[in-house]
Structures are given as structure tokens and as C-alpha cells.
Amino acid sequence: MSESSWTQRHRPVVGMDVLRLPLLGGLLSGRYGRLSLQLLLGVGALALVIDGFVGPQLAARNLATVAPWVHLRGFAVLALLLAGNLFCMGCPFTLPRTLAKRLSRRGLRFPQRLRNKWLAIFSLFALFFAYEYLDLWASPWLTAWLIVGYFAASFLLEALFAESAFCKYVCPLGSFNMVYSTLSPTRIAVKSPSVCASCVGHECVNGSYAPQPTVRLDEIAIDGGDATRQLRVEHGPAGALGCGTELFAPQMRGNMDCTMCLDCVRACPHDNVSLFTRAPGAELSRADSWPRRWDLSLLVIALAFMGLSNAFGMIPPYYALQERLALDLGLSSEFLALLLIFGIGNLLLPLFAAVAAASLGRRLTRFSKRDSLRDTVAAFAPAFVPVGFGIWFAHYSFHLLVGPGLIVPVMQEFLGGVGDWQRWSFSLDANLIGLIQLLVLIAGFLWSLRLAQKTALRLYRRKALLGLLPWALVFLFMMLAAWQVFTLPMEMRGTLELFG
């Protein structure tokens, strides 16, 4: 590709460079910036594991249950909305990864058949199933094992494979964060595409580690013109890692698969990549942001439906449904009943909704010959992000706002003191929580509708309304179903013993 066509295709970004902000910029992009954050959260994870194994096995009094199931999830969705994928950025599970990554310099490639999002859909399904079936929210001991399992799986996959297979293909938390970070107001991008066009080593993705020190001279274009300057590039044993999820900075169009680790920033020898602000969700309204793949589309759509079923598992009709399944179908096994409910709600329903809406839209607009079913579903899949996020946000903020101060007495007791439960066991007004939930559900619905409208206009032009209609009905169903769920009494998991 010629330099000019490269420059045209990879336009420079226009947002504010976050890493140029005083203090914060230096802290984030510095060699030990992320490591400090990870170490902090790593110590936190260790505390959860210790309390989970040896602390009181009462969910509301144990760090292992209160911190992740009440607080962390609430803060994670808030961070996604206001800043970006901060959870993955500080993820302690990737701490042993750096060591594992060094070990696997020449590691295997992750199997071609698994280099997609099917495993991520499966692991999300498995996590939500285990959460419900094993009552993870009520068991500090099991939650501690889950954390240990996470560290082990992350280390093993990183040691075995050359890329960060765990983050990109397996981790359910990472998949959740990556999908919803597409709404975030920040993204990684290059400052000058012309510099990338003349870059030789592409260290942002390849890294700059070398067993023996090497020096290279790059002829880098100045401001896209013909003039160049020579830049010295050094590689060595202390070199930086390239992008673990194998994203190539100048070709990135959004946040999907980005863990916000900033390795690319540290690795680029030309200081040409950074974290920029952008319009929230900018990538969702662009046609070329995501590849048109069934696995990716269904991950996004299924995750939105999983938000519904996850909340449904906490209200009385769920238990009534289990009873009916036992009485009418003889499904007395809770395992099988849950498998049936989640199998339908989390996998079959989203698949059916997507295929039915796409088929109906193509038929109504008579565009079925031009666009394949897969391409139609892929075109509308990004529109599921806001409605899905609204449901998850309404759910997780409920738990957070019901007991925002609980972490304090739990921490006091973990440190050997006396928990000041009287002072910290307050809750936000139930009506206010309900109002917040309603507002985020409506906002998510309207945002999804707007995105789907843009897609329908792009695909069907004058017949856009007909093409939009089936998708709008799906979003409406999701929003109303979620509202119905949130208006019913919910189990106050992790806080029940204190407020019940």
C-alpha cells in the first residue's frame, strides 16, 4: 500500500490526548504505571482469597462476596460509561501474564478454530450459570476458588500461547468489558498515520523485546510530507511487550478486544500512539468498525439477553417457573431446570430474535438478495450494546446503591477490628434507585433505537422504517421485560442478612 493511501485510510484522531494530561498521563503511560495499579488490585484479590477461605462464611460479612458481587461490578460499569475499560487495565489476573508471556515468546498460536468469540460466549454462559446454580454470591469459599481458578487459567493460557488468548478468546469478564467499552468516551489511536506508514518494526503490536540488544534506524516521515527524520530504535531484554490481543494501532477502529493495557503506547518507539477521547459509542454507528462475523454479532446480542436472564434469576417468578418445570415436565433437578431456562434465555432467544428480525427486515424491504442474513445481523448487532448495557447497569447499580458503604465494616473486620455496621449499613432511597434504573433503561433503549435507525437508513434508504421495525420491537421487548423484572422484589444478594 502506498504511503498516501495508508494515510487516507487511517485518518488521524481528533480527540484530546488523555496521556498528555498532567499527572494522570504520566501515571498511566509510565513503565510502572499500570503495574502499580495491578499490584494494588492484586493485593486486593489476595485479600479476597484469604477472607474467602478463612474468613466468616456469611456473604454480607466477607470481602470475597461483598467486594466483587456488590461493589466491583457496579464500579466497573460506571467506569466503562465514564472513562473506559479500567477493569481490564488494572486486572490483577494478568499480573502473572508478563512472566508467562516471557516464557512463551515462541509459544504456540492459539488454535485457528478457536480464534473467535464462540469460547467467550460459552464462558459467559458458564459463569452466569455457575453464579446462579452454585449461589456464588452467597459463598465466600466458592468465590475464592473462582478467583484462584482465574489466576491459574490466565497464567496457563499465557504460558502456552504466544498471544493473550485468555483475554481475547476466553475471559468472560474481559468479554463483558470489551463489548461495553465500545460505549466508552476513550479509545486507543495513532497520532500521525504517516509515521506508521514508514515505521519498520510495528512495535505496537510486535513488542520490542529481544534476547540480544539490537539497534535499528527508522526513516520516519515528517507530518505526512516527503521529508523524513532518522529515529534510533533499540530493542533488548528489557523491551516492552506488544499488543497482547494483537491489535495493530493504526488499523484500530474502536475498543473491541482492547484491554486498555497501554502496552502499545509503551512499545511504540516513535511516541505515536496514545489514548484519546472520542464521542461515546462512536464506533457503534460506523459500518466498518467490526468484522461481519456470526460469533462476534451473537456475543453482543447474547450478552444483552444474558443481562435480562441474570436479573430474572433474582425475582419470585423465576422460582415459580422452576416449580412449574418440576410439576409439569418432571424437571425436579435444579441443574437441568436452570440449564433449560438459561439455554433458552441466553442462547436460543437471542439467536431467534436476531435471525427473525433480520429475516423480517430483509423480507419487508425486499433487500434479501443483496445482503446475506449474516451481514444483516452483523450490521444491527452494535445497536444491542446500549440496550444491553442499560439492563446490566440497572442491575449492578441496584446492588451497589442498596449497600454502598458495606465494604467499610467488612474491611474493618478483615483487618481485625470491629465493624461499624450501624454507621455504614445505609441504603439509597428505593424510589430513587427505581428512578435511576428506569432512566438508564430508557436511555439504553433510545440509544439503541437511534443506532438501528442509522443502520436501517444506510442499508434500506427509503424503506428504512420497514427495515427498522423488527429490531425496534426486539429492543422494546427487552426494555419492557427488564423494567418488569426490576419492578419486582429482588433478592438483595450479599446484603440480605443485614437488611432483610
Ligand code: SF4
Ligand atoms: S510502532 Fe508506533 S509508529 Fe510503528 S506502527 Fe505502531 S503505532 Fe505506528
Ligand code: SF4
Ligand atoms: S496494547 Fe492492545 S490491548 Fe493494550 S491498549 Fe494497546 S491496543 Fe489496547
